[in-house]
Amino acid sequence: MLTCNRAGSRMVVDAASSNGPFQPTGLLHFRDVPAPEQEKLFIQKLRQCCVLFDFIADPLSDLKWKEVKRAALSEMVEYITHNRNVITEPIYPEVVHVFAVNMFRTLPPSSNPTGAEFDPEEDEPTLEAAWPHLQLVYEFFLRFLESPDFQPNIAKKYIDQKFVMQLLELFDSEDPRERDFLKTTLHRIYGKFLGLRAYIRKQINNIFYRFIYETEHHNGIAELLEILGSIINGFALPLKEEHKVFLLKVLLPLHKVKSLSVYHPQLAYCVVQFLEKDSTLTEPVVMALLKYWPKTHSPKEVMFLNELEEILDVIEPSEFVKVMEPLFRQLAKCVSSPHFQVAERALYYWNNEYIMSLISDNAAKILPIMFPSLYRNSKTHWNKTIHGLIYNALKLFMEMNQKLFDDCTQQFKAERQKEKAKLKEREEAWLKIENLAKANPQTLGSFQNWSSLELSMCPVSKNQYQLYIEPSGMNSPVAMETDGPLIDDIQMIRKAVEDQATQAQKDLRKDRPLVRRKSELPQDIYTVKALESHRRAEEIISAHDGH
Amino acid sequence: MKDLASYEHNNEAHKLLKQINQYLEQESKFLPRASGLLAIEASLENDDCISPKLRDAKVEDLRSLTRFFGCSTETFVLAINLLDRFLSIMKVRPRHLPCLGLSVFHLAAKTIEEECNIPSAHDLLRISHCKFTVSDLKRMEKIVNEKLNGEFKAVTALDFLHLYHALAHCHVINGKEFLILDRLEAQLKACCCRFVFSRAKPSVLALSLLTLEVENLKSGDLFEIILRVQKHSKISQYDLAYWRELVSKCLADYSSPECCKPDNKKLVWIVSRRTARHLQNSYYSVPELPTIPEAGCFTEPESEDSCEEMSCGEDGLSSSPQSHTESEFFS
Numbered sequence: 041m042l043t044c045n046r047a048g049s050r051m052v053v054d055a056a057s058s059n060g061p062f063q064p065t066g067l068l069h070f071r072d073v074p075a076p077e078q079e080k081l082f083i084q085k086l087r088q089c090c091v092l093f094d095f096i097a098d099p100l101s102d103l104k105w106k107e108v109k110r111a112a113l114s115e116m117v118e119y120i121t122h123n124r125n126v127i128t129e130p131i132y133p134e135v136v137h138v139f140a141v142n143m144f145r146t147l148p149p150s151s152n153p154t155g156a157e158f159d160p161e162e163d164e165p166t167l168e169a170a171w172p173h174l175q176l177v178y179e180f181f182l183r184f185l186e187s188p189d190f191q192p193n194i195a196k197k198y199i200d201q202k203f204v205m206q207l208l209e210l211f212d213s214e215d216p217r218e219r220d221f222l223k224t225t226l227h228r229i230y231g232k233f234l235g236l237r238a239y240i241r242k243q244i245n246n247i248f249y250r251f252i253y254e255t256e257h258h259n260g261i262a263e264l265l266e267i268l269g270s271i272i273n274g275f276a277l278p279l280k281e282e283h284k285v286f287l288l289k290v291l292l293p294l295h296k297v298k299s300l301s302v303y304h305p306q307l308a309y310c311v312v313q314f315l316e317k318d319s320t321l322t323e324p325v326v327m328a329l330l331k332y333w334p335k336t337h338s339p340k341e342v343m344f345l346n347e348l349e350e351i352l353d354v355i356e357p358s359e360f361v362k363v364m365e366p367l368f369r370q371l372a373k374c375v376s377s378p379h380f381q382v383a384e385r386a387l388y389y390w391n392n393e394y395i396m397s398l399i400s401d402n403a404a405k406i407l408p409i410m411f412p413s414l415y416r417n418s419k420t421h422w423n424k425t426i427h428g429l430i431y432n433a434l435k436l437f438m439e440m441n442q443k444l445f446d447d448c449t450q451q452f453k454a455e456r457q458k459e460k461a462k463l464k465e466r467e468e469a470w471l472k473i474e475n476l477a478k479a480n481p482q483t484l485g486s487f488q489n490w491s492s493l494e495l496s497m498c499p500v501s502k503n504q505y506q507l508y509i510e511p512s513g514m515n516s517p518v519a520m521e522t523d524g525p526l527i528d529d530i531q532m533i534r535k536a537v538e539d540q541a542t543q544a545q546k547d548l549r550k551d552r553p554l555v556r557r558k559s560e561l562p563q564d565i566y567t568v569k570a571l572e573s574h575r576r577a578e579e580i581i582s583a584h585d586g587h
Numbered sequence: 588m589k590d591l592a593s594y595e596h597n598n599e600a601h602k603l604l605k606q607i608n609q610y611l612e613q614e615s616k617f618l619p620r621a622s623g624l625l626a627i628e629a630s631l632e633n634d635d636c637i638s639p640k641l642r643d644a645k646v647e648d649l650r651s652l653t654r655f656f657g658c659s660t661e662t663f664v665l666a667i668n669l670l671d672r673f674l675s676i677m678k679v680r681p682r683h684l685p686c687l688g689l690s691v692f693h694l695a696a697k698t699i700e701e702e703c704n705i706p707s708a709h710d711l712l713r714i715s716h717c718k719f720t721v722s723d724l725k726r727m728e729k730i731v732n733e734k735l736n737g738e739f740k741a742v743t744a745l746d747f748l749h750l751y752h753a754l755a756h757c758h759v760i761n762g763k764e765f766l767i768l769d770r771l772e773a774q775l776k777a778c779c780c781r782f783v784f785s786r787a788k789p790s791v792l793a794l795s796l797l798t799l800e801v802e803n804l805k806s807g808d809l810f811e812i813i814l815r816v817q818k819h820s821k822i823s824q825y826d827l828a829y830w831r832e833l834v835s836k837c838l839a840d841y842s843s844p845e846c847c848k849p850d851n852k853k854l855v856w857i858v859s860r861r862t863a864r865h866l867q868n869s870y871y872s873v874p875e876l877p878t879i880p881e882a883g884c885f886t887e888p889e890s891e892d893s894c895e896e897m898s899c900g901e902d903g904l905s906s907s908p909q910s911h912t913e914s915e916f917f918s
Contacts, residue, residue, distance in 0.1 A: 223876070231879045270876040342865060384862045391856045400846040418655050424713070425859055431714050432856065435651040436849040442780075443841050446773040449654075453769075 061091045086134040090141045095169035113176035127189040136198040142177045144206040168215040178221035185228045192232045211260030223263040248290050265306035272313045279318045292328040308347040322359035338379040345385040368409045376413040380423040387429035411448040600757045610742045617741035623675025639782035645688045646780050656706045664745045666695035671785040690727040698739045716855040747793035777841040795831040
């Protein structure tokens with residue numbers, strides 16, 4: 041009998057005997073065996089299913105035996121589903137062992153781009169080649185867990201922290217079917233083993249931390265969040281401090297990651313569940329969302345807007361008042377966004393009756409914040425659909441309180457006037473400077489006929505002017521004729537500029553000799569010795585080895 | 588107090604007075620027919636004709652359109668004038684009111700605004716989500732033109748307001764602007780939104796607004812000037828008092844900080860296909876995984892109670908030694 045006791049290794053089995061790797065007795069059917077013998081047969085079948093087959097390197101190998109294993113697994117699934125009292129104490133360790141042997145393996149490296157570059161709609165996930173068997177093992181284990189005869193007291197000896205740890209590692213599988221089974225399996229384990237719950241939560245947190253702060257790569261975040269959703273839903277009130285910390289330190293930072301689109305619906309659900317349990321968490325949640333608000337990633341911005349609307353749907357009016365000002369400042373920016381989907385999604389908030397009632401209760405504070413972006417963009421946005429939405433939003437605001445709207449209009453116009461006046465002042469100041477420069481006695485002469493632009497391009501130092509004026513003897517502040525002398529001037533300036541330029545280069549080289557400093561690292565004496573002794577050993581070996 | 592025309596800037600004042608006289612002569616021409624207005628006032632809710640409420644709602648729409656397209660207050664006031672005049676001479680069915688509203692707005696814009704600021708018929712229809720076509724709009728405009736004899740350059744309360752305001756400021760000695768024109772215009776717009784003021788003579792309405800504002804400011808100088816203006820315009824004390832009362836009520840309503848809950852049922856929300864798809868998907872439906880209660884253990888729906896008895900007597904969360912390590916982990 042060939043069994044693999046080492047988890048994670050796969051072996052190709054040659055069909056030496058007519059039964060291959062399977063014992064003939066293990067190939068009997070349950071129905072052919074009297075009831076007292078069934079337990080023994082069950083154990084045999086289980087052990088035989090610990091034989092692993094190769095589906096990758098040589099998919100066509102051992103087709104017959106693969107089919108035998110598949111049939112055995114299928115039969116066992118039926119067996120425990122339709123029979124009672126067949127899950128006896130000796131069965132437990134065997135079942136756990138079968139699962140461990142088949143499942144706990146090192147996942148192959150991914151051939152798809154990771155993280156945000158992986159587009160779930162375009163890139164195909166690499167599916168698990170051994171799925172025909174794995175699927176049945178998962179199915180079987182699940183039925184085992186869900187059986188009415190299943191007793192966690194007995195199982196907890198075998199389903200321990202180590203088992204859970206290895207189970208969690210599988211969540212990084214690329215095969216969505218596998219992750220789906222894992223999700224349900226872990227969900228049942230969490231439900232039945234109270235003693236493991238804290239450990240599971242802690243390990244999930246670790247996965248999330250590693251994901252957020254180190255790798256930004258993990259395929260199973262959505263499934264883990266789904267499990268957490270059902271856990272959060274069942275939290276008792278008042279919420280434990282541990283859970284609140286989890287929300288603030290784990291769930292909220294998950295919004296930062298680039299690949300948010302993969303797991304956003306589940307994440308939003310978790311967040312909203314938390315707020316439904318304890319509304320005092322609203323302020324930190326909304327402020328964190330605003331802190332993590334995407335600045336250059338528009339699809340992510342739309343996701344944030346989705347989540348924010350869901351949060352507002354359940355928000356308490358007293359909490360709303362605490363966050364409304366920064367929230368609507370961000371919303372005003374979204375409404376003005378040139379990305380039409382962001383603007384549309386933000387404007388669609390006005391179609392939400394509850395949000396509108398919250399706004400109308402606090403219109404005096406909110407309207408002045410939203411007003412400029414709505415007013416400014418009414419006709420200037422490039423997208424025509426946006427016009428219609430802005431019209432709706434403006435209309436709703438106007439009808440809320442006519443005077444408030446008119447006051448905002450007046451204030452907006454006044455501020456615009458102030459801005460225009462400032463701009464004008466600045467222009468006038470520049471003009472003044474220009475005129476002052478023109479009136480400078482040293483600019484008279486050759487440069488009198490030049491435009492102000494050309495003047496501004498000339499070097500301004502006193503020495504330069506002296507240089508130009510003296511050689512050609514143009515000291516008199518008399519207006520020059522435009523043609524002849526001017527060309528001379530240009531050539532003179534050109535030459536001066538060239539001289540200056542070469543001069544500058546020489547200075548540069550003089551000032552900064554080429555110095556390159558090597559960084560000196562301190563060397564550990566033990567490391568040096570160890571390396572030396574290692575080398576010596578190699579010399580000895582190669583001397584004796586006959587290559 | 589000297590006579591109105593004989594102040595320092597009497598040249599300026601003289602010009603203004605001339606203009607006021609001109610307008611006073613013309614204003615009756617542009618008043619809506621009184622009998623028509625009475626008919627509207629008397630209409631009941633379920634009649635198939637225009638009621639004051641419908642008219643006011645349409646005026647609100649025009650106000651939004653004016654703001655959206657950036658048209659001037661003149662356009663708005665003129666549009667209301669055209670609307671009221673037309674409604675007072677023609678019996679209009681409520682279902683034609685949207686088309687009428689847009690036509691008067693378009694005509695007013697064409698009369699007042701510069702070429703580049705006139706919104707196109709196409710844009711008007713698109714923004715107000717109306718169900719009729721550009722040709723319908725053109726036809727309605729023709730009808731309005733016909734019935735009002737093309738007299739679009741109406742003398743409105745706004746014109747009087749501007750003139751009176753300018754006149755008052757001619758005579759203010761220290762030159763500071765006490766009467767803020769913007770605020771007065773906003774108040775006038777608020778009055779336009781109420782059907783009761785369609786009957787008012789523009790000069791009286793403008794003067795009522797000014798009178799109330801001057802009373803608020805408690806400026807004796809200005810009050811004197813207003814009295815002179817009233818005498819000059821031959822507005823009776825009775826009329827002024829009557830309309831002032833109504834205007835005061837309207838402004839009290841206008842200034843109240845109460846915000847009414849907006850009714851967005853009559854608005855049409857059109858979004859792009861991509862956003863619409865997003866809206867459908869974004870609401871994460873109830874997850875497939877059933878809730879796991881924190882204190883108890885999770886049981887399958889069809890399972891027996893034996894499972895619960897067995898495992899719930901086990902280590903509770905709080906009593907397990909693991910809880911200490913958790914709190915350290917997070918601290």
